[in-house]
Amino acid sequence: MHRTGLTELEVILAVAHRQSFRAAARELGMSATAVSNAVAGLESRLKVRLFNRSTRSVALTPAGQRYVERIAPALAEIQRASEEIMAEPDSPSGTLRINAPQESVSLLFEPLIQPYLLRYPQMRLDITSESRMVDIVAEGYDAGIRLAESVPQDMIAVPLTGDLKMLIVATPEYFARHGKPQTPDDLLTHRSIGMRMSHGGLYHWELERHQQKLTVNVPPRIVLNEMRAIHRAALSGVGLAFISDGFVREDLAAGRLESVMEAWCPAFGGLRLYYPGRRHVPPGLRAFIDLAHELRALANKPSSG
Structure with a gap:
């Protein structure tokens, strides 16, 4: 039985998300050659092609799509476990991955995203902006942002804006x-x-x-x-x-x-952050949720003047 390192799995997910070896290399802080070698090595051991490559594009094969759908939730859980062990309650560290429409990122940057980055300097936000609805669990995201009417019913929703x-x-x-x-x-x-x-x-x-x-x-x-x-x-x-x-x-x-x-x-209904109903919410996501509640309460507080 072959044993696969977590680094290789991280490389596979990064290439799948970015659809580019160079972009994945920049995200992971690796060289493009190292990323290419990691993919080739895993494909060789699995005896299956995970990506179709051309001079202009990189896309998952059907087998690669099935593989990514299986490993993404498991790898995300491992990463969350590591972050929970390492994080102090008031100073989370690590990466919070969110899938959101581009328009929502624009609306939320100043009132929420920027304050989050300032308050938690050890956190890194990785936000993918796209209009299509995705399975955030299958694709390895910690949370998603959508309008209230579009949030999947099996997810926990947190209001980020009013109507x-x-x-x-x-x-x-x-x-x-x-x-x-x-x-x-x-x-x-x-x-x-x-x-x-x-x-x-x-x-x-x-x-x-x-x-x-x-x-x-x-x-x-x-x-x-x-x-x-x-x-x-x-x-x-x-x-x-x-x-x-x-x-x-x-x-x-x-x-x-x-x-x-x-x-x-x-x-x-306005924008909602949504995430799976797990027993343990990652510290970075918990901090994001708590800050959203705090800032909404301040915005809705009647002025004393």
Whole structure:
């Protein structure tokens, strides 16, 4: 029976996640040659190819996918056990791996992610931003971040934000030229900033008022697939944007953007951190959860003035 070192398993997971030998080498602090040799050595002992390689890409083979799905949870558990033994209760160390949509990382960086890094200098955050839903256990993540409605039912969820709301916004100059829409039908005479979904389709605006739900396809002037880019396009005056209020609160307060038809824009469950219901939560994740609770309580505390 062959015995495989943990380093080789870490290499396999890093290459699988990054889809690149060089990127995996940078993540692990190894040379690209050492990473390539580790993969080749394990493939030789297992007598199976784990990755298909070309000059442009690296992708798991079907056998490699099955192998990664089996070893990722086990390796993550071993790493967590080591971190728990080594960590002091008030000063966790190690790596916290989170899978999250890119937009949520932007919204949470200043209010949560940056304070976490400042408070726990021995912790390292490894955040993978992607729109697709992943099995965080199978792919070796400690936690995920998604909207409340998307959190798997078998996971423990921790609120990171209050309810969010999609708003219809544009610059005052745009509204001065084109007028302000008052009804869903009015939207069809305007130009919009469209959003391309991860599956390739164009997002249709979902409106609701008095239990009446409508889906509106506002003609796009430009189509983008990332919320920050949509935000910038809205500020440039390209057209109407349908965007989360978390991105535009400061712009609305400063008068750079204006919102319309808010009665048609209902609130929905905000962002949630979620993780498996294990008996022992890794110290780094526990610290992240505790800080999220602390900062939300401070934000919701009534001002004394």
